[in-house]
Amino acid sequence: MSMDLTFLGTGSAYPSPHRGASALVLRTEGDCWLFDCGEGTQTQLMKSQLKASRITKVFITHLHGDHLFGLPGLLCTVSLNLSPSPTQPPACVDIYGPQGLRHFLRVALSLSGSQLLFPYAVHELEPTADQCPPDSQLAAMLDSSFSESLHPQERPGRTIPLDVTRDCYTLLEDERFVVVAFRLFHRLPSFGFSVQERDRSGRLNTQLLRDLGVKPGPIYGRLKGGESVTLENGRVLTPDEVLEESVPGRKVCVLGDCSALVGEGPLWACQGADVLVHEATLADGHRERAVEHGHSTPSMAAEVARACRARKLVLYHFSQRYKPLSLCTEGEEDDVTELRRQAEEALQGMGMEVVLADDFLTIPIPIKRLH
Structure with missing residues (x-):
């Protein structure tokens, strides 16, 4: 089964002519799972080889606008381009994210009079108080009339509590994948997601x-x-x-904005990841500023990758001061390659590959081969 990651937006704060806002797609056999949906994501999708109509699941790491503002528009665009079959109703799109996401979508779609040609369900993760500063806790503003009334195309979603035994949230378990979420520290409650492919049975003798x-x-x-x-x-x-020995499943982990992990869940969920996607908003020299705003540097991302024994670390969510490689000139002060060098230096001796994500970069994730 083919599997790959395509980055649609790798910049922080806002979309620019050089980098889109946060969004990436995990593709498996044609199905597309979208992680974050910053402003302009639907335009980035149109520029890519991906099809928005293939998106069956959406995972939102946190409620900051550069990870969320594109979602209502994307859902509407997918609906406009949908040609539903009279004999087969469209599948429900499952959306996972922090508490408050359900309210955001209801308000955005209802106030704009938006009607969708497919159903959707929002499954909310219950955050804990230690995921953000005390003054950033979600306010009780969610008690408006929109909070209780479902949008016409909305289906009831789950509210998912933290599983204290594993310090994670179980989102999905089927014959192909196990998907869990885990807690991160940021200015708003933030989450990471681990997609674990189930082991494949070996070949018949x-x-x-x-x-x-x-x-x-x-x-x-x-x-x-x-x-x-x-x-x-x-x-x-x-x-x-x-049957020959079974083939281990692949694991892809995508972390939202964070300056620290919360609890033991992240290390358990990401252990042995084939690909670990981690933000590196600012260079190591700006570590104090990065942490102050709830972000990470390349060395901080490398520390997480080392602790998880990941095979590949992909850095993304760069400050807009760091232009893509294709636009950098030799000797430029804010050269994005310096971010990779800093991560590689922190990982010296690990043999781990470090990749700088760029908009429209696709990373194949091959099936593991037994030796």
Whole structure:
């Protein structure tokens, strides 16, 4: 199964001619999962090879505008371009994010008179008090009439509490993926997301099956699916006898804005990540300023990647002072390559690849090969 990450926006604070606001897409076999949706994301999608109509899930890390303001417009644009089948109703788009996201969408869509041709559901994560400064706690302003009345296309969503046993939020578990969220510290409650692909069953030893007189057919599929079968001679054949070692699933972790991890959940959820996406808003020389605003530097991102033993660290969410590589001139004071150098220096001896994300960069995530 193919899997890749495409960055639609890698800048912080606001979209600029050089970098879009935060947004990236995880694509698996055609399905697109969108992480954050800053202003202008729908335009970035149109410039990419991705199709907005393929978005089935949206994950919002926190409620700052450069991660959120594009969502109502994107949903409306997807609806305008949708051609629903009379025999097959459109699928529900699941949206995950912090408490308050449901209210934001209801107000934005209702006050603008926006009607969608597909249903959506917002699943909110209950934050904890230690995710942001005390003066940044979500106010009781959410008690307006919009808070209780569903938008016409809205379906009831879940309110997801912290699972204290794992210090994480379980968002999704199906036959392909397990998705959890974890807590981060920022000026508003922020979250990261871990997408863990389930292990894939190993290849069938077809030579052994032929030696046992088992011809290709339904029995192969049953064994591949983990089911034991009884042969004509009465022998019970188990999957363990004819399947090679299973292939470990891939793991992709996307962290929202943060100056620190909260609790043990992030390290557990991100352990062994194939790709860890972490913000690096300012260079190490501006660490005090970065932390003051709830952000990280390259060395801080590297510390997280080291603790998680990630295979690849991708830096993004750069201050707009750092132009993309293609626009940098030699000797420029705010050279974005310095951010990569700082992360690599902090990771010296780890053998971990560090990548600077740029708008429209696509990173393939290959299936793990057994040695």
